[in-house]
Amino acid sequence: MKFPAQKILKLPTHKLVTDGVTRWNSTLEMLERFLEQQPAISAALLSPEVRRSDGDLCTLTEADITDGEDIVKALKPLKAATLLMSEEKSPTLSIIAPLYAQLLEKMISVSHDSSLIKDLETAVYNNLKSIFMNYVYVARKDKLYTASALDPRFKAMPFLSKEAYNNTFCQLVMEAAVWRTCTQLL
Secondary structure, three states, rough: OOOOOHHOOOOOOOOOOOOOOOOOOHHHHHHHHHHHHHHHHHHHOOOOOEEHHHHHHHOOOHHHHHHHHHHHHHHHHHHHHHHOOOOOOOOHHHHHHHHHHHHHHHHOOOOOOOOOOOOHHHHHHHHHHHHHHHHHHHHHHHHHHHHHHHOOOOOOOOOHHHHHHHHHHHHHHHHHHHHHHHHHHH
């Protein structure tokens, strides 16, 4: 039998996943797979065929497993955002501003007992804000808001303040009027 512990425990017969340094979500996938297969891994480590002595056994504590589960739960929104941004079926420019706002909200809205998860979410929140503000948002926020306003999925734009919402639609009306005037002149 190739995967006896998995069969006995009625777990999927998946292999473990290793992470790749170029893809952050591969680390998340590795942790998810470990947690899925953790009972089989523990059973295999306890089997006499694998273990030569008590010194050979290296296991994680319940706290380690709980931390792993919490990390997976905390990072799932980022994985979903990554997958959404890499889809080819939907335009992505209009998704950026609402997705960014939603990710920030998820990172600060959930309260956790674990200081590890609080620290993780704070780091993710600060990193998102820094990257977005420095590289994307300041120079292109009007274009992002316009793209979201023109996309029927986001035209209500609940992620914006009332002022930003009004400014975006005023700008759209002005650009439409200029475009119409220019086309009439031609």
